Amino acid sequence: MSTTRGVLYVHSAPSALCPHVEWAVGGVFGTPVRLDWIPQPIERASYRTEYSWSGAAGTAGKLASALKGWQRLRFEVTEEATAGSEAERYSYTPTLGVFHAITGLHGDIMIPEDRIKHALATASLGRRDLTDTLNELLGKAWDSELEPFRYAGDGAPVRWLHEVV
Numbered sequence: 001m002s003t004t005r006g007v008l009y010v011h012s013a014p015s016a017l018c019p020h021v022e023w024a025v026g027g028v029f030g031t032p033v034r035l036d037w038i039p040q041p042i043e044r045a046s047y048r049t050e051y052s053w054s055g056a057a058g059t060a061g062k063l064a065s066a067l068k069g070w071q072r073l074r075f076e077v078t079e080e081a082t083a084g085s086e087a088e089r090y091s092y093t094p095t096l097g098v099f100h101a102i103t104g105l106h107g108d109i110m111i112p113e114d115r116i117k118h119a120l121a122t123a124s125l126g127r128r129d130l131t132d133t134l135n136e137l138l139g140k141a142w143d144s145e146l147e148p149f150r151y152a153g154d155g156a157p158v159r160w161l162h163e164v165v
Contacts, residue, residue: 002057004055004056004057005053005054006059006077007052007078008025010073011075011076011149012048012073021067021073022034027066028055028062028063028066043149046072048152057084060078060088060089064090067092072094073094074093074145076089077089081105089103091139091142092142093142099139099141119137
């Protein structure tokens with residue numbers, strides 16, 4: 001089993017949903033989880049939190065599955081690469097659903113070659129605009145919807161994790 005690290009960013013959750021988010025996250029890890037919630041200034045009666053985690057490869061997908069589908073919940077989950085798995089990011093909004101991407105060392109989205117070839121073929125046949133297809137592959141709609149919530153958290157307290165060698 002490969003162990004990895006990641007971060008769960010809950011960008012907005014109504015206060016009534018916060019305990020349920022903690023319960024769902026705890027269910028993924030098999031232990032109760034207490035999250036530090038702070039007000040999300042961009043959405044009234046909404047809160048945000050960040051949770052750094054360590055677990056088996058694939059934990060980000062399990063977290064995304066446990067949290068997806070809840071109305072008014074917006075989140076992202078990242079997972080670092082291991083020797084046997086790629087780094088990844090999941091983004092979720094109630095209006096768009098889940099976006100999943102493989103990410104590179106610096107967080108860049110890595111689009112598989114076959115998906116780019118398909119986008120080019122579809123565009124050459126006039127079925128779809130290449131720019132629209134590439135924006136979809138890059139998760140532009142999710143970034144556009146989540147960016148105000150990310151920005152609103154710029155003043156949030158930061159927890160620094162240090163590796164002791």
